[in-house]
Amino acid sequence: MDDPDSELLDAAGVAERTALAWQRTIIGVLAVGALVVRWSIVERFPAWPGVVLTAAAALATLVLVRQRYRRVRDTVMAGQTPLSRYVVPGATALMVVIVVGVGAGILLEYAS
Template sequence: MDDPYSELLDAAGVAERTALAWQRTIIGVLAVGALVVRWSITERFPPWPGILLTTLAALGTLLLVRQRYRRVRDTVTAGQTPLSRYVVPGATAFMVVVVVGVGTGILLEYARF
């Protein structure tokens, strides 16, 4: 007997929601990067930490969102659960390294004054 709920699961919809969540996160990172650049210019610090953060977020957008969309769509279409054992922890670790690096750069600039 067929599963009566199989028609309710839209693989493209699930993948689209995942892609939109990634895009919202990266837009937030871009906004923080822009604020760091503005703050750096206002306080007469070098703007490289904000530029670095913004550049890495843009690269993340280009690489991760499209890849994740396809993976979730294909996994749901195959009838499996789109759990990620590597992408989410890897992206989290990457963002932690970026934020710590930018914070360290800002602290080093403050130490010079």
């Protein structure tokens, strides 16, 4: 009989779940960007803040999800932990900067 823990450490399964979690997060950011664009059009503000947010999320989808999938799969296959010291904090910092930038842009447009 196989070890029950071996099913939990299936490298492709772990990588797939991680990629799906990243995709869900980015889809949420895309939805928020679309709502910002819609709100900008209705309120007659420039649409660039929402476009920037949406473009950044789309770029993150193309780059980060594939890179993270490969890294998780390779590290699990090597018997190591797939935790990253740089990708998650870096992506979080990037999203915070983008959200603050978009918020500042909206605030400037709303104030004038």
